[in-house]
Amino acid sequence: MSQTLVKPPAKINTVQAINLAIADAMEADENVIVFGEDVADLEGGGIVKVTQGLSTRFGGNRVRSTPISEMGFVGAAVGASLVGLRPVVEVMLMNFTAVCMDQITNHAAKLRFMSGGQTHVPLVIRTMTGAGFGTGGQHSDFLEAWFCHTPGIKVVAPSNPADAYGLMRAAIADEDPVIFIEHLPTYWVAGPAPAPGHFVPLGKAAIVQEGRDVTLIGYSRSVHDIRAAAVNLEKSGISCEVIDLRTISPLDMPTILASVAKTGRAVVVHEAVRSFGAGAEISARLHEQLWTKLKAPVQRVASKDCPVPFSKPLETGFLYSVDDIEIAVRTTLANA
Amino acid sequence: MPASQRVLVEIYRKMALIKHNDDRFISMIKAGRLTMPYYSARGQECIPAAISVLLTDRDYITTIYRGVHDMLAKGVPPKLLWAELAGRATGTCKGKGGPMHITHPESGCMVTTGIVGASMPIACGLGLAAQVRGEDRVVIANFGDGASNIGAFHESLNLAAVWKLPVIFVCQNNLFAEHTTLANGTAVQDISVRAAGYGIPGVTVDGNDPRAVYDAAQEAIRRARAGDGPSLLEAKTFRFNGHVFGDAGEYIPKDQYAAAVANDPYPRFRDALIAEDVATSAELDEIDALIETEINEAVTFAMDSPFPELSELGIDIYAPVGQA
Numbered sequence: 001m002s003q004t005l006v007k008p009p010a011k012i013n014t015v016q017a018i019n020l021a022i023a024d025a026m027e028a029d030e031n032v033i034v035f036g037e038d039v040a041d042l043e044g045g046g047i048v049k050v051t052q053g054l055s056t057r058f059g060g061n062r063v064r065s066t067p068i069s070e071m072g073f074v075g076a077a078v079g080a081s082l083v084g085l086r087p088v089v090e091v092m093l094m095n096f097t098a099v100c101m102d103q104i105t106n107h108a109a110k111l112r113f114m115s116g117g118q119t120h121v122p123l124v125i126r127t128m129t130g131a132g133f134g135t136g137g138q139h140s141d142f143l144e145a146w147f148c149h150t151p152g153i154k155v156v157a158p159s160n161p162a163d164a165y166g167l168m169r170a171a172i173a174d175e176d177p178v179i180f181i182e183h184l185p186t187y188w189v190a191g192p193a194p195a196p197g198h199f200v201p202l203g204k205a206a207i208v209q210e211g212r213d214v215t216l217i218g219y220s221r222s223v224h225d226i227r228a229a230a231v232n233l234e235k236s237g238i239s240c241e242v243i244d245l246r247t248i249s250p251l252d253m254p255t256i257l258a259s260v261a262k263t264g265r266a267v268v269v270h271e272a273v274r275s276f277g278a279g280a281e282i283s284a285r286l287h288e289q290l291w292t293k294l295k296a297p298v299q300r301v302a303s304k305d306c307p308v309p310f311s312k313p314l315e316t317g318f319l320y321s322v323d324d325i326e327i328a329v330r331t332t333l334a335n336a
Numbered sequence: 337m338p339a340s341q342r343v344l345v346e347i348y349r350k351m352a353l354i355k356h357n358d359d360r361f362i363s364m365i366k367a368g369r370l371t372m373p374y375y376s377a378r379g380q381e382c383i384p385a386a387i388s389v390l391l392t393d394r395d396y397i398t399t400i401y402r403g404v405h406d407m408l409a410k411g412v413p414p415k416l417l418w419a420e421l422a423g424r425a426t427g428t429c430k431g432k433g434g435p436m437h438i439t440h441p442e443s444g445c446m447v448t449t450g451i452v453g454a455s456m457p458i459a460c461g462l463g464l465a466a467q468v469r470g471e472d473r474v475v476i477a478n479f480g481d482g483a484s485n486i487g488a489f490h491e492s493l494n495l496a497a498v499w500k501l502p503v504i505f506v507c508q509n510n511l512f513a514e515h516t517t518l519a520n521g522t523a524v525q526d527i528s529v530r531a532a533g534y535g536i537p538g539v540t541v542d543g544n545d546p547r548a549v550y551d552a553a554q555e556a557i558r559r560a561r562a563g564d565g566p567s568l569l570e571a572k573t574f575r576f577n578g579h580v581f582g583d584a585g586e587y588i589p590k591d592q593y594a595a596a597v598a599n600d601p602y603p604r605f606r607d608a609l610i611a612e613d614v615a616t617s618a619e620l621d622e623i624d625a626l627i628e629t630e631i632n633e634a635v636t637f638a639m640d641s642p643f644p645e646l647s648e649l650g651i652d653i654y655a656p657v658g659q660a
């Protein structure tokens with residue numbers, strides 16, 4: 001038996017985790033191809049270097065930088081997936097999905113259904129977003145609700161490097177189109193490294209902290225803020241259960257319902273604007289399905305209903321704060 | 337190589353198949369037996385008929401809501417097409433797609449879209465898959481003149497050119513986009529000149545002349561198979577039945593319509609084959625009769641088929657659990 005010479009690092013960040021996941025998937029399946037703007041090494045391996053090294057390792061046939069043509073190359077990814085390739089394409093920033101929405105919602109999402117199951121679209125669209133860096137109204141939005149509102153698409157948003165690896169592996173292996181949301185401001189936060197080949201099943205939430213009094217539900221960035229709020233609340237004797245959805249659509253209702261049935265209270269937290277968001281959907285389902293077990297109305301904590309502003313105080317004011325989460329929790333308890 | 341006599345007769349057979357099916361679709365809609373939005377391609381049958389004889393089952397096409405002619409030419413079985421248009425469970429797509437969304441991978445019909453222009457990026461992806469895997473396949477991307485004004489067209493030509501994809505962009509220029517004339521909606525008279533902006537060959541041919549379409553398509557397909565990249569082929573033609581069934585076509589100038597009818601590709605080609613001794617009128621009649629029988633069978637099959645079960649509403653949205 002040969003010895004393992006290189007000890008894998010104990011901690012990695014999300015950029016490294018996603019890079020590793022794509023590389024491992026490409027190694028395992030030659031149908032996996034990668035394209036997007038500037039993703040090849042000649043162009044720097046991606047503006048955040050998530051795809052660095054892939055074109056050198058797997059060649060220009062499978063890893064290609066594209067022209068600035070989101071409609072063109074996302075549509076090409078749809079076409080390639082119809083005949084069995086597994087494209088992992090990068091739409092640099094989530095706001096840019098607006099210029100290829102037709103390919104995503106009218107085609108990727110619907111071709112399995114409209115073809116009566118004859119074709120399907122095993123496609124991963126990676127995209128990053130998040131306010132906090134002063135990128136303003138067209139480079140920072142969380143737009144997951146657009147996609148969650150379209151049957152046929154799965155929407156994934158990891159909060160840590162190990163989940164990012166495992167969810168990416170599962171997304172690439174999945175037979176349906178997946179929108180994979182990467183949170184820009186926490187890209188470089190290190191976390192425990194995943195085991196090689198670690199898969200996190202799509203549609204399965206994680207209970208990252210058990211508690212008695214209230215269930216806090218989030219995904220992506222908000223999981224970090226929820227955990228910070230939970231630590232503060234603990235000091236006042238309030239015990240929080242924390243759910244990281246990981247997959248936003250389809251929702252893991254069994255996990256959510258079991259937790260809220262136990263605590264009787266829920267707060268949903270997301271960076272996306274408040275109205276018509278994922279929080280509204282989760283809240284509605286809890287009221288519909290758990291009415292008699294709820295001890296208080298479900299609360300939503302989200303960003304203000306306005307475009308993401310530039311000026312630092314405005315940007316901070318636009319985003320919810322950890323305080324807002326604590327206030328929402330205390331509101332559910334006050335109703336007791 | 338010019339089309340052989342055998343190929344010319346095969347092109348005629350496909351044109352007749354398209355024309356007779358179209359006639360029957362319209363009579364069935366008029367009789368109230370079919371209810372669907374129908375975008376007749378009567379008048380455009382020569383284009384896919386002459387191109388498809390150059391393709392194999394391995395080659396792909398993408399088409400649009402006005403695409404029944406493209407599908408029949410590529411080999412979608414009429415009875416499956418009829419059943420789909422009648423919304424039956426036995427249709428190509430179990431009745432879940434309908435006239436604007438036919439898919440039939442067995443014959444290479446990979447996508448039909450109701451979104452103007454959207455099938456062109458998808459055609460690029462089909463070509464990309466063939467290129468990545470080193471497979472000998474070409475893609476015919478069909479679209480209308482109006483679609484050459486939407487962004488997807490331009491992004492696709494550029495992407496296909498940059499990556500040298502084996503895609504032939506076939507613009508079936510019927511001179512109208514809904515009710516808007518070519519001149520009022522398109523800045524150029526010939527769509528083919530747009531190819532120059534992407535550094536690829538662009539040619540315009542008489543889309544009612546099977547030999548002209550065949551020759552131009554042959555060169556474009558040769559280029560694509562040789563790895564030399566995409567081409568833009570514009571076939572000028574006309575649609576006789578307006579934009580969609582029920583469109584009375586008041587916006588079409590009377591003399592333009594009369595001139596188009598005088599240039600109807602179906603009788604024109606039939607007469608030419610007889611005049612040039614390629615086939616006798618009796619031989620062509622025999623072809624027509626076989627097609628009539630096939631259509632009768634297709635209509636019976638479709639109308640006797642059941643509608644889909646309501647449970648289909650919950651199927652084919654995601655992969656069946658356990659498969660993903």
Ligand SMILES: Cc1ncc(C[n+]2csc(CCOP(=O)(O)OP(=O)(O)O)c2C)c(N)n1
Pocket residue numbers: 402450451452479480481482483484510512513514579
């Ligand atoms: C993106 C989009 N815009 C508008 C429409 C409505 N529409 C359907 S067909 C059509 C005209 C298209 O004309 P052309 O591309 O020349 O094709 P033709 O119908 O003449 O075959 C329009 C505007 C649509 N289906 N999709």
